Amino acid sequence: MDDGKSTLIGRLLYDSKSIFEDQLEAVESTSKQKGHEGVDLALFTDGLRDEREQGITIDVAYRYFTTPKRKFIIADTPGHIQYTRNMVTGASTANAAIILVDARHGVIEQTKRHAFIASLLNIPHVIVCINKMDLVDFSEEVYHKITGQFEEFSSKMLIPDIRFIPISALLGDNVVNRSENMDWYQGAPLLHTLETMHISSDINKVDSRFPVQTVLRPQSKEFVDYRGYAGRISSGIFRKGDQVAVLPSGFTSRIRSIDGPAGELEEAFAPMSVSITLEDDIDISRGDMIVRANNQPEAVQDLEVMLCWLNDKPAQPRAKYTIMHTSNEQKAMIKEVIYKIDIETLNRNGDDSELKMNDICKVKIRTTKPLMQDPYRENRYTGSIILIDDNTNETVAAGMIV
Structure with missing residues (x-):
């Protein structure tokens, strides 16, 4: 209209x-x-x-x-x-x-x-x-x-x-x-x-989440032993000396330093982009997440997601897609359509399992490796996913983890 x-x-x-x-x-x-x-x-x-x-x-x-x-x-x-x-x-x-x-x-x-x-x-x-x-x-x-x-x-x-x-x-x-x-x-x-109108920040300030985007190993004498984990803080605050856990491995360490574009920082918070170094030598790569040791997201392979299907081609039964969640990218499969929403009435229809363009539904998704996730209503950044068709490289769906 x-x-x-x-x-x-x-x-x-x-x-x-x-x-x-x-x-x-x-x-x-x-x-x-x-x-x-x-x-x-x-x-x-x-x-x-x-x-x-x-x-x-x-x-x-x-x-x-x-x-x-x-x-x-x-x-x-x-x-x-x-x-x-x-x-x-x-x-x-x-x-x-x-x-x-x-x-x-x-x-x-x-x-x-x-x-x-x-x-x-x-x-x-x-x-x-x-x-x-x-x-x-x-x-x-x-x-x-x-x-x-x-x-x-x-x-x-x-x-x-x-x-x-x-x-x-x-x-x-x-x-x-x-x-x-x-x-x-x-x-x-x-x-x-x-x-x-009162506008409050949509950033979760309680749960500290730092998805690692890349590992920095500068090739210079000044930074000969430097191993920094770079990315953008999704939520919460990180400070020098904080005890943190690295997921999904579960190893713990303390923050040695936090570096920003202008130099070293005592603390950093969302949505700042920084590089974090740890006191211990831990194997960390893109897609891992650094969190507070005493406040960790749930690591799961089976997700329940409210999904908006965006592609003009219907979803194929049990077809594999690439799922993107923060900096984590891996393969995933839609295991089950739990129900679809009738937009006119908001009733739930559990009999129709075919996903067509503009359908809004609740689904179960299985990933190849665990995702470190929070519910979308608690954390917009660690609670959202997109699905990509590997054949066409098109984004076929966007989802909110429940």
């Missing part, structure tokens, strides 16, 4: 004066060529030629803008069902999600699909914008009918904060400025809501 996502983002950029003059001139020129009376706001984000020709968003378009109160990165994701995989990509690192509903059509399957994916991805804030209110005469009755539909559906999901705003992206009502056409709405406009 064309719910006006690109137009809304264009309106946010335009009314908040976050567009460069050359961008504005280019869009004004293109708008005239297309026969529009004013500026076609969607052109600020629909950058691909196919998008402009079809009038729909296909790729994930990232736009950056700043207000006096906050910096924003907006991911404009497609609403069409065939591009659900792009929506998963765009939403995977979001702190808040804006879901647009066409006031003429109400809550439809894609509304439910996107809300459910937002819930799966543990996005804490969801703003439901009922758009195109100008096409329903700014009706309060229509607004309350749609909010009721969404509340009934979302009551079955785990979304801590849901807000509703009636808007007209085309005319600018309740986007940056309050609407004079909907004085019955007493809430804040969208931009004010985004500026004042």
Whole structure:
């Protein structure tokens, strides 16, 4: 459905004066060529030629803008069902999600699909914008009918904060400025809501996890005995002298030094990229994980995962895929489809085991070697996986460990 996502983002950029003059001139020129009376706001984000020709968003378009109160990165994701995989990509690192509903059509399957994916991805804030209110005469009755539909559906999901705003992206009502056409709405406009919403870090500060990406052995006299384990800290804090364990081997040691781009550090925390040396000589390679000795993730070969199937080819029964989890890459097999989610009702269907594009399901996956994992709701980085088809090298699925 064309719910006006690109137009809304264009309106946010335009009314908040976050567009460069050359961008504005280019869009004004293109708008005239297309026969529009004013500026076609969607052109600020629909950058691909196919998008402009079809009038729909296909790729994930990232736009950056700043207000006096906050910096924003907006991911404009497609609403069409065939591009659900792009929506998963765009939403995977979001702190808040804006879901647009066409006031003429109400809550439809894609509304439910996107809300459910937002819930799966543990996005804490969801703003439901009922758009195109100008096409329903700014009706309060229509607004309350749609909010009721969404509340009934979302009551079955785990979304801590849901807000509703009636808007007209085309005319600018309740986007940056309050609407004079909907004085019955007493809430804040969208931009004010985004500026004042409390955003907490999604990084787990308790469980210390350091997936090793590579081993550093500099060939110089100055670092003749240096063996550093380099990577990006996924969560928690590491300090010199900490007792740590190396997984999956289970050997323990203490941190001798932590080195960053500017030199040696006393401590490092997520999401810093550092090199760690240990007091003991332990065989460590890419894919291993350094953790606190008294706080270890579970190392398992059988995972239960909520999976979004992203490929247009169905999953083959017991076919092998490459699984990527932090810096760990190995072979894996989908052992069992436990159930599939009916997006309309959120009911679980355990009779259908065929995975097709856009299916959302709970599966059992068996890996060739143990993965050091945490549940996704506790740790976004050590709780997520992707599956890759070895024949095509395409990413076929994204999953959240439960």
